[in-house]
Amino acid sequence: SKDQNIALMRQFVLEQVLSRGQVADWVYHDETSPGGADSFHLGERQDGIGARNPHVHLMTTLRPLTENGFGPKKVAVIGQDGQVLRNEAGKIVYRLWSGEKAEFLEQRNGWLDLQNQHLALAGFEIRVDGRSYAERGIDLVATTHIGVATKAIDRKGEKAGWSPKLERIELFEERRAENRKRILRRPEIVLDVVSSEKSVFTERDVAKVLHRYIDDAGAFRNLMARILESPKLLRIERESVDFATGERMPARYTTRALIRLEAGMARRAIWLSERSSHGVREKVLERVFAGHERLSAEQRTAIEHVAQPGAIAAVVGRAGAGKTTMMKAVREAWELAGYRVVGGALAGKAAEGLEKEAGIRSRTLASWELRWNEGRDRLDASTVFVLDEAGMVASKQMALFVEAAVKAGAKLVLVGDPEQLQPIEAGAAFRAIIERIGYAELETIYRQREDWMRAASLDLARGRIAEAVSAYRQQGRVLGSVLKAEAVAGLIADWDRDYDPAKSSLILAHLRRDVRMLNMMAREKLVERGLVGEGHAFRTEDGVRHFDAGDQIVFLKNDGALGVKNGMIGKVIEVAPNRIVAAIGEGDHRRQVTVDQQLYRNLDHGYATTIHKAQGATVDRVKVLASLSLDRHLTYV
Numbered sequence: 001s002k003d004q005n006i007a008l009m010r011q012f013v014l015e016q017v018l019s020r021g022q023v024a025d026w027v028y029h030d031e032t033s034p035g036g037a038d039s040f041h042l043g044e045r046q047d048g049i050g051a052r053n054p055h056v057h058l059m060t061t062l063r064p065l066t067e068n069g070f071g072p073k074k075v076a077v078i079g080q081d082g083q084v085l086r087n088e089a090g091k092i093v094y095r096l097w098s099g100e101k102a103e104f105l106e107q108r109n110g111w112l113d114l115q116n117q118h119l120a121l122a123g124f125e126i127r128v129d130g131r132s133y134a135e136r137g138i139d140l141v142a143t144t145h146i147g148v149a150t151k152a153i154d155r156k157g158e159k160a161g162w163s164p165k166l167e168r169i170e171l172f173e174e175r176r177a178e179n180r181k182r183i184l185r186r187p188e189i190v191l192d193v194v195s196s197e198k199s200v201f202t203e204r205d206v207a208k209v210l211h212r213y214i215d216d217a218g219a220f221r222n223l224m225a226r227i228l229e230s231p232k233l234l235r236i237e238r239e240s241v242d243f244a245t246g247e248r249m250p251a252r253y254t255t256r257a258l259i260r261l262e263a264g265m266a267r268r269a270i271w272l273s274e275r276s277s278h279g280v281r282e283k284v285l286e287r288v289f290a291g292h293e294r295l296s297a298e299q300r301t302a303i304e305h306v307a308q309p310g311a312i313a314a315v316v317g318r319a320g321a322g323k324t325t326m327m328k329a330v331r332e333a334w335e336l337a338g339y340r341v342v343g344g345a346l347a348g349k350a351a352e353g354l355e356k357e358a359g360i361r362s363r364t365l366a367s368w369e370l371r372w373n374e375g376r377d378r379l380d381a382s383t384v385f386v387l388d389e390a391g392m393v394a395s396k397q398m399a400l401f402v403e404a405a406v407k408a409g410a411k412l413v414l415v416g417d418p419e420q421l422q423p424i425e426a427g428a429a430f431r432a433i434i435e436r437i438g439y440a441e442l443e444t445i446y447r448q449r450e451d452w453m454r455a456a457s458l459d460l461a462r463g464r465i466a467e468a469v470s471a472y473r474q475q476g477r478v479l480g481s482v483l484k485a486e487a488v489a490g491l492i493a494d495w496d497r498d499y500d501p502a503k504s505s506l507i508l509a510h511l512r513r514d515v516r517m518l519n520m521m522a523r524e525k526l527v528e529r530g531l532v533g534e535g536h537a538f539r540t541e542d543g544v545r546h547f548d549a550g551d552q553i554v555f556l557k558n559d560g561a562l563g564v565k566n567g568m569i570g571k572v573i574e575v576a577p578n579r580i581v582a583a584i585g586e587g588d589h590r591r592q593v594t595v596d597q598q599l600y601r602n603l604d605h606g607y608a609t610t611i612h613k614a615q616g617a618t619v620d621r622v623k624v625l626a627s628l629s630l631d632r633h634l635t636y637v
Helices: 002-020 101-121 148-159 167-185 189-197 203-211 217-228 256-273 282-291 297-307 323-336 348-358 365-373 395-408 429-437 451-461 465-474 484-498 512-529 632-636
Strands: 024-032 052-060 074-076 094-096 233-237 240-242 247-249 252-255 312-317 340-345 361-364 383-387 411-416 440-442 505-509 536-540 543-547 552-555 569-576 579-584 591-596 603-605 608-610 621-625
Touching (some): 002 052, 101 348, 101 365, 167 189, 189 252, 233 256, 252 256, 256 312, 256 395, 256 429, 282 297, 282 323, 297 312, 297 323, 297 440, 312 323, 323 340, 323 348, 323 383, 340 348, 340 365, 348 361, 361 365, 383 395, 395 411, 395 429, 411 429, 484 505, 484 512, 484 621, 505 512, 512 603, 543 603
Parallel strands (some): 312 411, 312 440, 340 361, 340 383, 383 411, 505 608, 505 621
Antiparallel strands (some): 024 052, 074 094, 233 252, 240 247, 552 569, 552 603, 569 579, 579 591
16 A cells, blocks of 8 residues: 555665665655556556556765765775775775665665565565576566656657657567567466465466566467466465355465475475584583573573574474573573574564574575675574574575575574464465474463463464463453444443553454544543543544544554654653644653654554554553454464
8 A cells, every 4th residue: 555655665764774874855656547557568558557656766865964064975994993994005995975886785685675574564475576587597588667758758759650769668679579489488487477476376466477578468368378287387275265255265376396495495404403513512501591590491491492403493482472582592502602693584673673682693684695695694504593583484585594504504593483474475484394393382472461361372373263262251251242333332341441541451453444433432432431531633644533631542654753663552641733742662661752743644543453553562451353354363463
């Protein structure tokens, strides 16, 4: 959606531009053409296909901004000794302040990582791959980008009755014709492209890729038939109907090449598990345990598991079960044993968290791949590589890191939760590996205070839905109604009875329209009780809302200037026309933010929110409006 695209761009600018000291000026465009969009073939149009063209224009500074204005474009290189670096002739070595090619590639990979992270969080099973066709082993040639100005010249020439000879257009058509020939010779090339983006796909996914290169309707139908009959294609799920919603579920496919890749990955993982390297002596572990007296018994067991001899190990840490605390302690053990410990994660935020909280020097997985391709920071036999949030890593990327550990003689440690977030691609590589090599499990859920709740959360994590629901029902925590309106009314009545301004609470629902209704009903109850007043009007992106001191609000978009993130809950402490002062954070991190209607409008009442928005939140009381669309993964979150 538009909001999701803007949130993605805001995070990129914050993490990859502003963090480097550069000034950024950017604008998001989401243009729609009522008559359809330009075809991939110049001069033709196609109704409804590609009509939206979301894109961003970004300008950044090439010079540092100082108190006296902009500084020099080039700055002196500082050596490891802290002194200015000089060349053999004694002259100072300079570099571009805004970064050289390596920094640009790192920024580019940061953009790819963020796209994949936001696609995963939005529930899309697709991956963006920044490598060229050649690097991915796809037998196609890269086409050139045809910009707005080039298209305008071409259209103006057509209207005037002449065809301008533009080199870029001619090159585009030549390469496009070459790709058409290659696909006509070997239609399976389309499967190579589709499977590089998705592990599991539908006929529609195949058709969308084929349409990039083939315009002719007859050729298109013929090629689709040949592709779907190809021996390289494997149907893994027949077409069906979801009886809960009545929705038609299309047949799902994968490729035999991907099945072979996953089988090879599994074999390598088993081989790594049978090696006797990278063990940590018992005396070292005892020393670490003495310095971390608050470790639970299962955290100690998990540390002993990953520190024992073997070139691969896995930890399944359920949400809220203390994975980071465990990783911090085991990192100390590995380092005391003489190993170099580094880490990686699909998302930059996760890699940053692993480094900040566990002390493990970390990068995104794409950044590691780039550095290895350049011959830098390669793994060796003294390296332990911790791959965090392994449940989000697709099969192809997981296979690459398993192979890297095999070739280098390094140890690979996978840490993740296979239930909370599904992988971007549907290969489920983490689950496939842990089923073969075994794992240590952190089961105790520290977010719940009562033992039966922890046990129920663990049942949900393991897929034992009936047992989990039964536990809540036995405690009188599951209430059902024949009509949805009755269920909503009962939920609000219970929430109103339990509401305590001194404690945190949240109502969760899957559908946004339900969240809107629940927020309105919850606030009406507080107004009736005199806990909040009518308040002042504030124009949000979703319409006018009234806020008063005591209101609970939710921020719906990341904003670096305010220091708020999408899904963050706040408590209003002061209001004025078009202005809100809210408290956010907990404990030592609690602070106030001032929200001006002219500068930030992406907020709403926060008594109820969607389940995805609430992921990672810890509150005293939660009430859930269950609906047919609620699956076990969302319930577990």
